[in-house]
Amino acid sequence: xxxxxxxxxxxxxxxxxxxxxxxxxxxxxxxxxxxxxxxxxxxxxxxxxxxxxxxxxxxxxxxxxxxxxxxxxxxxxxxxxxxxxxxxxxxxxxxxxxxxxxxxxxxxxxxxxxxxxxxxxxxxxxxxxxxxxxxxxxxxxxxxxxxxxxxxxxxxxxxxxxxxxxxxxxxxxxxxxxxxxxxxxxxxx
Amino acid sequence: xxxxxxxxxxxxxxxxxxxxxxxxxxxxxxxxxxxxxxxxxxxxxxxxxxxxxxxxxxxxxxxxxxxxxxxxxxxxxxxxxxxxxxxxxxxxxxxxxxxxxxxxxxxxxxxxxxxxxxxxxxxxxxxxxxxxxxxxxxxxxxxxxxxxxxxxxxxxxxxxxxxxxxxxxxxxxxxxxxxxxxxxxxxxxxxxxxxxxxxxxxxxxxxxxxxxxxxx
Numbered sequence: 260x261x262x263x264x265x266x267x268x269x270x271x272x273x274x275x276x277x278x279x280x281x282x283x284x285x286x287x288x289x290x291x292x293x294x295x296x297x298x299x300x301x302x303x304x305x306x307x308x309x310x311x312x313x314x315x316x317x318x319x320x321x322x323x324x325x326x327x328x329x330x331x332x333x334x335x336x337x338x339x340x341x342x343x344x345x346x347x348x349x350x351x352x353x354x355x356x357x358x359x360x361x362x363x364x365x366x367x368x369x370x371x372x373x374x375x376x377x378x379x380x381x382x383x384x385x386x387x388x389x390x391x392x393x394x395x396x397x398x399x400x401x402x403x404x405x406x407x408x409x410x411x412x413x414x415x416x417x418x419x420x421x422x423x424x425x426x427x428x429x430x431x432x433x434x435x436x437x438x439x440x441x442x443x444x445x446x447x448x
Numbered sequence: 449x450x451x452x453x454x455x456x457x458x459x460x461x462x463x464x465x466x467x468x469x470x471x472x473x474x475x476x477x478x479x480x481x482x483x484x485x486x487x488x489x490x491x492x493x494x495x496x497x498x499x500x501x502x503x504x505x506x507x508x509x510x511x512x513x514x515x516x517x518x519x520x521x522x523x524x525x526x527x528x529x530x531x532x533x534x535x536x537x538x539x540x541x542x543x544x545x546x547x548x549x550x551x552x553x554x555x556x557x558x559x560x561x562x563x564x565x566x567x568x569x570x571x572x573x574x575x576x577x578x579x580x581x582x583x584x585x586x587x588x589x590x591x592x593x594x595x596x597x598x599x600x601x602x603x604x605x606x607x608x609x610x611x612x613x614x615x616x617x618x619x620x621x622x623x624x625x626x627x628x629x630x631x632x633x634x635x636x637x638x639x640x641x642x643x644x645x646x647x648x649x650x651x652x653x654x655x656x657x658x659x660x661x662x663x664x
Binding site: 282285289291292293294297298303311314315318384387398402430433434437 | 451464470
């Protein structure tokens with residue numbers, strides 16, 4: 260397959276220290292790495308730190324990549340470990356206020372609708388961020404990256420059944436914490 | 449609340465995003481030099497350029513330089529750190545290099561618009577980098593001349609009495625030697641140009657960057 264050959268070539272060039280290949284590999288995977296980081300930690304500055312750490316780690320250890328697992332799984336493991344390693348910094352406090360103010364400035368939509376939607380958006384992400392790290396990472400890999408249970412299991416090094424169990428527990432927590440807000444939104448709609 | 453609603457909401461709220469443009473710059477600046485595939489030769493020249501700049505500063509201080517040069521002289525220490533980053537932009541094209549420096553630092557270097565002139569084997573651009581000296585942007589352009597590598601430093605444009613508004617004329621302020629390095633500085637169009645060149649044998653060859661023939 261051409262795409263696989265191209266990536267394999269990029270990896271081999273990286274292993275030989277070719278700087279252009281590093282850039283190529285970065286361009287190919289930057290959105291995935293940054294998305295996982297951002298959705299896991301919820302903060303753009305911290306997400307950039309995580310992405311930077313991930314790529315620096317990737318470039319410094321790529322010589323040891325032997326293809327025992329897929330490159331994607333190898334890279335996912337790196338970003339997951341970087342996320343777990345990253346100490347959580349100050350929580351994001353201002354966006355809800357910003358979104359409410361933005362809604363108030365928009366004359367064509369119902370301010371209450373907009374506020375509720377903003378609150379829901381923020382609330383969903385906040386509730387996800389409040390999950391235990393292992394549950395949160397499963398949610399991110401499942402809903403941000405659309406990975407299967409088997410793929411998540413390979414990345415996290417556990418059985419598919421464990422992933423199903425973590426997702427189930429995470430769903431229950433999210434449902435419980437979001438139910439009141441979801442009811443308010445549906446009632447308004 | 450249904451599972452379906454929750455799954456849809458999670459997929460919507462946690463959708464993938466695009467990485468910021470600046471991410472590569474952050475990573476590139478932090479990569480160990482060896483990982484960036486920079487050879488000893490390439491790693492040597494930024495250090496040599498930093499040393500040349502330090503030597504230049506010493507020379508300028510001795511001579512009692514004009515205000516532009518003094519500003520460079522005061523800030524040489526900052527240049528040492530900045531120049532150790534290697535090239536920010538690699539190209540053999542005058543036009544591309546000029547455009548890059550203009551875009552990055554708003555310094556319009558008076559380089560020829562074509563490719564390396566007449567004797568194509570004499571001059572070859574290697575790359576450029578930007579140095580911030582206490583808020584004063586300086587573009588450093590390395591190029592091969594014969595067997596050596598010269599560096600052209602151009603400080604940012606500013607208003608003041610020292611510049612020459614005639615693009616065709618140089619107002620040479622000094623030509624000096626320090627050890628094995630020779631320097632020549634001039635003002636042109638409110639910008640200060642300095643060439644640092646190792647070795648005295650073919651110093652005028654460094655002028656081939658912009659001039660097909662060496663000045664007498």
